[in-house]
Amino acid sequence: MDPLPIKSGDNVWKDGMAKDITFIVTKDCQLACKYCYLVGKNSKERMPWSVAKQAIDYILDREYDSNFNYESVVFDFIGGEPFLEIDLIDKVCDYIKTELFRRNHHWFNSYRFSLATNGLNYNSSKVQNFIKKNLSHLSLMITIDGTQVLHDMNRIYKHSEKGSYNDVLKNVPLWLSQFPTHGTKVTISHSNIPYIHESVLHLFSLGIHEVNINCVFENVWQEGDDILLEEQLMKLADSIIDEGLYQDYTCSFFYEHLGKPMDKTLENQNWCGAGKMLSIDASGNFYPCTRFAQYSLRDKEAWIIGNIHEGLDPNKLRPFLTLDRCTQSTQKCQECEVASGCAWCQGENFDAAKTHTVFERATAICKMHKARVRANNYYWNKLYRKLEMEGKREEFEANKKNVKSEIC
């Protein structure tokens, strides 16, 4: 008998127990997506190998330091478009694997490499060789917004402004054959609300079983957007339930534990992992999360917490590691009847804050969250009634996947 373990299907690997280390390998991208939060993209800031190597050495030298003494690790590669730097990423991953093993580092037993790509050069030989070399440790997501109309409305080429849908789509079958359980991530902004219903169904039809979707945290919402979102989500709920898609597909907009009051003491954790993560840019600067690097901040100066030469400045990390939900939330948020699942981005909080702080929660998303809660209540009430009528509720509950309500 050959005992082969099955791989975890959990979409949040080692949630809370993994250190997330992000290399900002380039600030360049082939696309100029209209909603991209990266305000300082450019083709000059590419991470040199020497910086990447020094960063890895710094981190691995501190195996038992409290900032790095996590059971597991995820090495993220982010851009711009990370696969523009496939040679560097490949070299970095080889070095990490070799060093973890050479040093008998405990992360050798528990590491992942993670990338989110626009998918344009997914089928190139370099990318494919990289994937084959690292397949069992790789988490890889291609971003598609939905239908061609929606995708091409936002995800356009930098110079020609042509939509990128067809160039991405041709790589989707290969991606899904290599990562069949992986999902995609859709970002909702003002302009794409009317397309949510058809886009999610379109992604399901492509064979993508998990669609992670969230409204942007920035203050982009206009009058009536919440009503439109609610309508779109209810339409989506009808389609998912009426067509029985809920059995094989998940859309993170619908999350059972959403929209409940929260206890000020027992449910006081911070939402986001900023500060427990570490991002490194091409100059070797450290950040609590990529969103605190200058290229992703509208106004504030970058929140640099150290660099590869001088190391981490623990003082600059203290605000992040002492954050809790209530301290940064307004009284209205603390007392909100539908608070659970209402997310925030620490970087956006900082960027939008009146003072230099991470303790002022941005609330631009409030009315969109409430609209989502209404549609979500509709979804679960309708689904459970249907399952009860069919006598399948217990079976469904026993088998349902554990979906995280929101991703950053």
Added chain:
Amino acid sequence: MLQYLVILLDDTSVAYCHADNPLKEHNLIPLNTLRKAILFGMKENLMIQYVYPEYELPEEYNEVIESIDHVKIGREVAVYNAVPQTITAENAVLRISIADFISKQYDIAALLPQVTRLNISLTDIETFKDEQQENYKKALATLNAVLLNLYQSDKQPQVNILTDRLQLKEMHNCGAGDTNITLAPNGKFYLCPAFYYDEKIGISNRLNHHKPSSERSVGDLEAGLKIPNQQLLKLDHAPLCRICDAYHCNRCIWLNQKLTWDNNTPSHQQCVIAHLERNAARDLQQQLGTDNFEEEAIIKPIDYIDPFDVREQF
């Protein structure tokens, strides 16, 4: 709730706390601004603390100054930037580096019989290294030994970093922007004098990288006070401080902003120094006999020196 209005009478008014005053050119507060400031203080029911420059003020100022009850920092409260031979004022501030505090601990101890109250203000907290802990502890113990002798006689001088904690049952911190506010000679309000100095010497407030600015005022006499995120200056919005019992700690928000970049979060250095002082106060309390103190004021033994290290336990 605001209780004190600190008025800097000149740009060169004496520094009396952690931050040095880097401003060298005289810039006396206009008389009309001073009058308005006093009126503001009266209407808001604030106790006024004038901070004096070293030079003598024109006579017309004295009349205005005396028009309201006040404290004179730099005059009746003497401020020293080096350890003096003797202190004649009853209340004094000694601004000193950590290294000097350690090396001149006996000279400082010798001053204690001369004062009613001595505020010791360390001017380089950001440079404190963990390796200095033992020496700082020893210096505090030196002062404790003198205090113990004095307390057993009739004389009972106060030393902020040692004796304040003996009686406190809750946090009693600097309160910049919360219980006190500073008015600068330009007629604008600042959380404390250090924020005014930073603005004047052009240190970026880090709020806008497109248009760097050092602006730090929180209102003016015409428009009134406008303190953004004032809740973050209060104890209940400081996750580390609200669990802490180093009640005497200055909880200096200027140092917080400088070292951790967030007003409500203290640095490792500030926490460690405050806890060394707290523990020294405990030693003093034990030697004085805990029977002399109310139950709630008895300082408990702890096994950490920075509450950040045990934050998960609270």
Added chain:
Amino acid sequence: MKKIVGQVTPEEKNAIQTLFERRNGLNELAKILTADNAELYEKLVKDLGETGVKFQDWWDTMAQKYQWEYAENGNWEINFDTCEIFLVTPE
């Protein structure tokens, strides 16, 4: 066909998951290490052998402890999320 035949404790699951991860790591490291790097190559070969033995030992010990149902041409699998053991047999 796949059916549940048992469950291990979380601690037992952690042990096999660590070995599973290590084995994957060693296999992927083997793709980039060559005999030129003699010291590391020897370490890798030795570790691959040791990990393989520990891996098999775990299944043998657990099978002995729990007496799971088995089948000719079948194999056991573990779900790392639930600690459940499955018997998988060809359709």
